[in-house]
Amino acid sequence: MDRISNSEILAAIAAELPDWRKLAQPLAARYRTGDAVSGAAFVAAVTQASVAAGHGVPEIRLAPGVVDIGLYGVDAAGARWVTPKDLELARVITGLAREHGLGAAPDEVTQVEIALDTADDTVAGPFWAALLTGDAGNTVHDSAFDPTNRVPCVWFQRTDPHETPRQRWHMDLWLAPESARSRIRAAVAAGGTVVDDSGSPSYTVLADPEGNRVCVCTAVGRD
Template sequence: MDRISNREILESIAHGLNDWRKLAQPLAARYRAADTGSGAAFVGAVAQASVSAGHDVPDIRLAPGLVDVSLFSVDESGARWVTSQDLELARVISALAREHGLTAAPDEVAQLEIALDTADDTAAGPFWAALLTGDADNTVYDTVLDPTSRVPSVWFQRTDAHKTPRQRWHMDLWLAPETAGTRIRAAVAAGGTVVDDSHSPSYIVLADPEGNRVCVCTAVDRD
């Protein structure tokens, strides 16, 4: 598989793929449509272009006034990566969006992952895969991935075993880099606090007023 790095992806975004943003696994775009008909026509054109290019049809969500598209390729293990073929298809999709009168809204893309601290992901993984996806084998490396993207992915953050109760679940909210700061400021204004910004802009840890933590993540400064 012709997997490419985050740095290469970000360079491609900066040089001609501005409709798109890199999230945890996929390359993602959101397009605003004037009406449902134009959005549906665009979705049909994307599906046809994907098949013509020999690419799997992307994950597409059609909703009133918008279309979300997520691009990735799946390797033999089930892991999801962005490849040069995904970048080529992204260029085609951007051109189709313009032809159908859709407007890109890259600052609105988002992906939610759920993280669980565990000392043994091989024990916890099959349970969560079976519960969330219906198949205990839907674990890839340290992550539960639903092949049909019905539910958020769950990844296991390795930790030492401990007896003292503490927060073990947290959410990772992936955003476009230009949106993360605005979203963090809004969360702080709503009562949150910044717990750790030493890894910014890759991720910043926030806490709600009761101390529950969440990471706001971007693809910047990642390999």
């Protein structure tokens, strides 16, 4: 697969794809729709353009007032990467949105990953893939993916062996870079604390009032 680097993706966004943002795996966009019919017409146009381009059907979510789109390719092992074909399709979709009179809301794109600390993801991975997706084989490298995206990805964060109890599960909340700081401020105002911001803006670790941790992540500063 002809995958491209994170820095190349961010450069393309800055130069020519202002509607789009890079999340954990996908290149993502959100468009605001006036009504369900206009949203459905846009979805149909995107689907037709995607198939015509040999891309296949992208991840599309039609919801009240919005259409969310995620673009990525899947390699032979099942891993998900942004490719040059995804950038080209993003350009086409941007043009279709303009033709349909839709406005982009790139600051609202969001992805949730569930992260589990484990010393050996080959042991835990098949269990969680089978439980969440129905197929223990839906494990790819350090993650478990549902091919149809019914449930969030589970990412297995490698750690040294350790005794329990300790917090081993946490959420990774992927946001547009321009939204991360305001979301962190809102969480702190609601009783949270910043545990570690040394990795900001790539990731910032927060804790809720009971000490449960979560990472707020962006694509900035990653390879």
